[in-house]
Amino acid sequence: MKYASVPLNQNQNGWLKYDQLPTAYPPLIGDTEADWVVVGSGFAGIAFARRLAAHAPHLRIIIIDAACAAESSSARNSGFIIGLPHNIGSSTAELKKAQAYRALLQEGIHQLSTLINQQDIECEWEEVGKYHCQVDTRNERVLKEYTDNLDVMNEPYQILHQDALYQQLGSRFYHKGIYTPSAILVNPASLIVGLSHNLPDNVTAYNHTPVMAIHPGKVAQVFTPYGTIKAANVMLATNALSRELAPITSQQAAMATFASITAPLTIEQRQKLPAMSSWGLTPVNAIAGATLRYTRDHRFLIRQHVTPALHGRITAAQTYHATQLHQRIFHKIYPQLKDVPLTRTWSGTISVTRNGAPVWGELKKGIYTAGGCNGAGVSKQTIAGTLLADYVLGHDNPLIGSMLELGKANYLPPSPVLDAAIALSLMKERYLGRKEV
């Protein structure tokens, strides 16, 4: 029997409002039965459970989380809902894949937008697009590739240079940026907590109930500390932690990344910036560079630093290290705001696959998954969860073909070979992107 590890972030999610209870549902106590057990209440698990329940109201569905939606990576991310793939490539096959990916992301956005309206979820949803920015003046190739990709996809964009960027972002740190209108910014914690509070009636949720092991079989047994669930089918929506529960998913590596948020700027501090409304910025190098946001309530968010998360664990010392890094980067980008303090730093796990493809579909008879987010999962994991429900119920949906078009994640070796390979790849990316922070 395998005893799983669950995510452990020794820090607190800075997006959570004081009135958002971290525990929404009780733990499971006692044995029970269900038609489906969904493990994980992030975007993938919630989308899967909701769609399954809507198509088949007679099914008994249990959704279970080691913590709760408010603690998942889905609540801990930077809140960019992206509608376009970053890298496309030059071949016809790569373009076809990028078009499939775009169709999936757009449908994920459409579903989220419909749900927040139907369920009246207040999550600071803002259709403001995003800036993709570069610091290093010598490396024109990266942004050129990006705009070539946008041209191929027939997507609108605007090129901005340092002075124009200063007017939008209040910083002269960036040499050049590309603005695309098709991204949405949200408070991700409010979004996922809102979705998890509005599950259909035939879905029963349990929080603070780690699944420690699963015995597959005609009737699967799902073991938790205070009760066992017998179920015909199990869906693993555990993303980065799936490797812990199902060794056969050896295509995913658990990594962590960190975000910090500042105090709201005072009126005096805001006078040191041009007049700005909310915006979001992604760096050309996602490993070395910093993702930035300026929020509706005049706070800055910085997401930077990617590190392996062995068994999903991030310590207080690693969190402290990230705070120091973020403080330094923030002061470099905004030297005029040296008196603005960071008020919180937190981490979250992401699942990385070798070739960027997802891990999606049936793993073994009766065990399914939608994982391998590769660092971007708000729209992607929403649509991956929804389509998996259609797939398991045999519902025809042309986007299932688009999902399969993304390919299969390649095999990853076990530790310590995997750990060494990850360390080398991070070192390379940090070197290539050393001028970006």
Ligand SMILES: Cc1cc2nc3c(=O)[nH]c(=O)nc-3n(C[C@H](O)[C@H](O)[C@H](O)COP(=O)(O)OP(=O)(O)OC[C@H]3O[C@@H](n4cnc5c(N)ncnc54)[C@H](O)[C@@H]3O)c2cc1C
């Ligand atoms: C700091 C940060 C910034 C990011 N920024 C963005 C962004 O701006 N835009 C974007 O699209 N994506 C972003 N991402 C990635 C995004 O958050 C993820 O892709 C997405 O949350 C994955 O959703 P998920 O439902 O697959 O998994 P998760 O949200 O990770 O949910 C998995 C759930 O499974 C539970 N679980 C794990 N193991 C067990 C077990 N054994 N038993 C029971 N429960 C278990 C966990 O507790 C967790 O709640 C970011 C991630 C981080 C960490």
